[in-house]
Amino acid sequence: MTDASVPQNVAPPPAEVEDVELYHAHSWITKYVFCQDAKVIAIQYAGTAITVGILALVLSWVIRLQLAFPGAIPFIDAQVYYQSVTMHGMIMVVYMLTAIFLGGFGNYLIPLMVGARDMVFPYVNMLSYWVYLIATLVLVASYFFPGGPTGAGWTLYPPQSILTGTPGHEWGIILMLASLILFIIGFTMGGLNYVVTVLQARTRGMTLMRMPLTVWGIFAAAVMALLAFPGLFVACVMLLLDRTLGTSFFVPSIVELGEHKEYVGGSPILFQHLFWFFGHPEVYIVALPAFGIVSDLISVHARKNIFGYRMMVWAIIAIGVLSMVVWGHHMYVSGMDPWFGFFFAVTTLAIAVPTALKVYNWVLTLWHADIHFTTPMLFALGFLVTFVNGGITGLYLGNVIVDVPLSATLFVVAHFHMVMGIAPVLVIFGAIYHWYPKITGRMMDERLGKIHFWITFLGAYAIFFPMHYLGVLGMPRRFYEMGETAFVPASATTLNIFITITALAVGFAQSIFFYNLFKSLKYGAPAGGNPWRAASLEWQTPETPPGHGNWGKQLPVVYRWPYGYSVPGAPEDYLPQNAPPVRGERSP
């Protein structure tokens, strides 16, 4: 520390957590299977999530084939259709998106980005993955039980979900509920880890307001998930009791197909409240990590600091808080007291303000930037288009009276696929292209990446943008066949066929991504430690891929925020977070 510009009393002492020899895994099993290294757990989480995500993709083809060619595919009947709808939705929302953002990117990036050696509870972290894997296997196992998986719709609304008119009412629903309960147990172990690691294990100099927005997004999502998942947990336990022991939490006296049932006094709407108390925060549990990651992708590849960092952080927190009090907008026509409509419409539209501010700051980051059109950057731009498009249709559905005609139509399907299907999935792809060099030490093929991007982005937009208009027309969702319906013109079928063909093409185009992913493992160009010349801490590890313990002998010390791009006076167009201060520097 001889630089005179650094006053002695400000220069931080070296970070304290040292490398401990005993801590390393020595056998193959503890290194790669029952591993406690967050980076390996991250790969396990992501690998499982993507695998089950491919199943969900195939199921979406089943749905689309039926909608375009009703009755033409011999193995698709009403039962298979509803089972596919249910499993596709549940897998994508919970087992794929939640798992990959928090378990995958959260595990890989949090310790590296905050300068920690690992998650604070590595053993619990390992358990978290294995419980998640068991939950996934239990869910998929329902295909091999009599009656198959449940076809209750992903919302699992009782009484339908536990009655005989529903496919999979014998075993499918029980396995679905058991699987969700397991998932939540596994997630809680992981989520506590992410939160405590961010709060307790940041290296010296890494203040909260110097964390990359990726960490902020994942951190806020983990806190929200810890608050929201218990709602789903109790709902699942109670529904399981209603199904197996005949309790009446959610089912009143009913007559099903001419037969008086034993249930008495339960409330179906209570389940909806519990489900959406989880379900709406869930949207932001998926969205906030995507927001964070996309902020970092844009910043790195536009060589410019994210615009309005502090606003971005406060917007994440505001969205997180508000998202806990908007769940009723899923229930405007559920028969709950209509006076709630006023409250939930106000909170829901209020959330548009911080969300819009984030969008403005993303595009303002591009102003006077130095934009490199790398594959991660393209995916980030694709996210912006699909997220803005999906976000504004949320203003239709959140504004209670406008929701009334649109609810339960294909408009809703188009909206949520655009905003929490396509947009986050584009971020996942962008993030994989971006961090792959750190994870493997090799670059992915840029040319294949760009082909993959354009097919996926334009294809997905062509699938879901026109679908809104079928919803405006009034076509209901969850109809496995429209049949003869006076208000539906023949041209709607033409559009459905177009959507289906595009969906098949976009789905198959994902093989380009997987080919690139596996080919680059061996044949990708060597990446070096920091191929994107990024400033945040994960690119400054002594080894690439980072070893166990991440930082070798000494933890890094942080001197500035992670957005030191194109700083005036700096020799290069990026200043790593752990580079010693330069003369006259006034970074946050």
Add this chain to the structure above:
Amino acid sequence: MYIALVMVLVVVGSILFHILSPWRATPIASNWGFIDDTMGLTFLVTGAGFVAVILFMAYCLYRFSHQPGRRAAYEPENQKLEAWLGIVTTIAVIILLAPGLLVWGQFITVPKDAMEIEAVGVQWNWSFRLPGADNQLGSSDVRYIDSANALGLSPADPKGQDDLLVTAGELHLPLGKPVKVLLRSIDVLHDFYVPEIRAKMDLVPGIVTYFWFTPTKIGEYEILCAAYCGTGHPQMRGKMIVESEADFEAWRTAQQTFEQSRKSDAGRDKRASAQ
């Protein structure tokens, strides 16, 4: 360069699709024109936002793409700009929300003179009940349901004896008169959905829900179920026929009352036991 162009084309294509799309809302047949107006307003405000944001982005992509020697500007934040954007967005949200809440206020305020009718959902068909001469619907409960009393009307309630039962799934309504539709399900969730009247509401077993509208156009409309109710969900259809007051009265007087239906059932039972 070409990337900026593609983004512009996405915006232009979306607008053209909106203008040229043959898939539009069904011609409205109720008093809820305000709902359509609010949706139209929402389209204008949000559409402007979408176009502005994506075109601005496209301009940046065109103008600030990497060239050798270019270096980005360094501007961590601009609180004045951010505050202005926050204010403009808040105003836009209020412009959407205020009329929306006003119309919602109308939606949940049922006119005093509304005619009460009941729609009952059961897997997978619709039944209806209209008040008889006393203009009141009798009470009902799931436990009264049997083969002779499909809607579970209370046999002891005098108000229910003259209630008119319509079990063929065809509901007639008089033109221009506000209707309060009471909704009751005896098994699972259903939703009374006629696209042309815009309004819809769930039927929830265990409670009675409601909504109201005024039919404004003579015609025949299809009733669908908009809450997933099992494998027969798409087949759960009914018919809503809006007709002149005179036609409606003629139809109404032809319907069987609860009392009559029980008598005829009792007669059938007696005959059956005599054989």
